[in-house]
Amino acid sequence: MASASILVVEDEPSIQELVAFSCSSNGYRVRRADSAGAAEAAIRGELPDLVILDWMLPDRAGIELLRDLRVDDRTRSVPVIMLTAKGAESDRVAGLDAGADDYVVKPFSPRELVSRVRAVFRRRAPQKSGEVIEYGALRIDPARHELDIGGRPVKMGLAEFKLLRFLAGYPERVFSRAQLLDGVWGDHVFIEERTVDVHVLRLRKALKQAQAQDLVQTVRGLGYRLSKRSEH
Ligand code: CA
Numbered sequence: 001m002a003s004a005s006i007l008v009v010e011d012e013p014s015i016q017e018l019v020a021f022s023c024s025s026n027g028y029r030v031r032r033a034d035s036a037g038a039a040e041a042a043i044r045g046e047l048p049d050l051v052i053l054d055w056m057l058p059d060r061a062g063i064e065l066l067r068d069l070r071v072d073d074r075t076r077s078v079p080v081i082m083l084t085a086k087g088a089e090s091d092r093v094a095g096l097d098a099g100a101d102d103y104v105v106k107p108f109s110p111r112e113l114v115s116r117v118r119a120v121f122r123r124r125a126p127q128k129s130g131e132v133i134e135y136g137a138l139r140i141d142p143a144r145h146e147l148d149i150g151g152r153p154v155k156m157g158l159a160e161f162k163l164l165r166f167l168a169g170y171p172e173r174v175f176s177r178a179q180l181l182d183g184v185w186g187d188h189v190f191i192e193e194r195t196v197d198v199h200v201l202r203l204r205k206a207l208k209q210a211q212a213q214d215l216v217q218t219v220r221g222l223g224y225r226l227s228k229r230s231e232h
Contacts, residue, residue: 004121004128005029007048009039009065010083011058015106019052019083022110023117027130027143036060040068043075049128050120052113055084055095063098070099079124081116083108127169135168136228137212149210156206159184159199164207167216167226176223200224 006023010016011034024030031048033039036057042048051069055062062082069075082100084091095103101120104113121129133140137150142165147154156164166184167175175183177193185191204213217227 003027003029003130004049004125005031005046006117007031007033007039007042007051009033009036009051009057009062010054011035011056012054015054015083018110019113022114023052026114026117028117034058036062036065039065043069043078047074048078049125050079050081050117052081052083052117053100055082055091063095066095066098066100077124079120081113081120083113125169127165133165133168135171135226136215137210138164138168138215140165140168149207149212152210154206154209154212157202160203160206163196163199163203164216164226167224171226171228174219174222174225180224196224 006028008016008019008023008030010019010032016032016034020030020032031042033042036059039051039053043051053062053066057065062084066080066082069078069080079101080099081102081104082095083104083106084095085106092103101124102116104116118129118131122131127133127142130143133142139148141147145158145161147156147161147164162184163180166180177196180196181191181193200216204216207213207215214230215226215228217225219225
């Protein structure tokens with residue numbers, strides 16, 4: 001089961017190690033960068049699910065990188081937690097104004113950092129928090145890759161599971177095929193939109209084991225949604 005990926009941007013080796021270790025031992029997939037330039041290259045290669053960004057980097061200020069991420073369509077919505085020794089109120093405000101989701105001041109406890117990471121995922125991308133998602137009779141445990149419906153375990157393929165987990169993070173919301181490809185399969189993937197329909201069919205078939213196939217609804221002309229409300 002693919003876990004959420006975190007890019008740790010920090011030039012000080014001991015802090016980078018501490019942050020990376022704290023995140024990876026909590027089940028996140030971690031990549032590291034020790035400069036703004038290295039971070040940009042890493043982000044070009046693969047969009048992370050969250051960035052932990054140091055303020056003071058050798059080549060550029062972290063906050064400038066943050067501003068760049070916020071004006072680019074591809075990176076605009078990636079959650080960012082700023083990490084810094086600066087604790088002054090004005091810096092904190094500048095960080096949040098530039099679009100940081102949260103702000104952690106050094107020295108910090110690794111447990112606090114990880115709980116901030118979880119909180120940001122809960123807020124920004126609930127399906128990536130690693131926590132159990134419940135919706136109606138559905139209970140999705142992302143860490144164990146388990147689904148049960150009304151207490152009954154339901155088996156399905158990995159792609160279908162990821163699709164369901166994504167939809168369950170945003171119940172009632174309609175997603176186009178392109179949005180589902182982005183959200184479930186990640187960017188830089190070249191899959192035909194028709195493939196989404198195939199996975200939706202398989203997902204419904206799996207849900208049928210518990211007579212729950214109607215939860216995944218087609219919204220004509222728009223896409224798909226997860227909803228307890230009956231169709232039409
Ligand atoms: Ca630094």
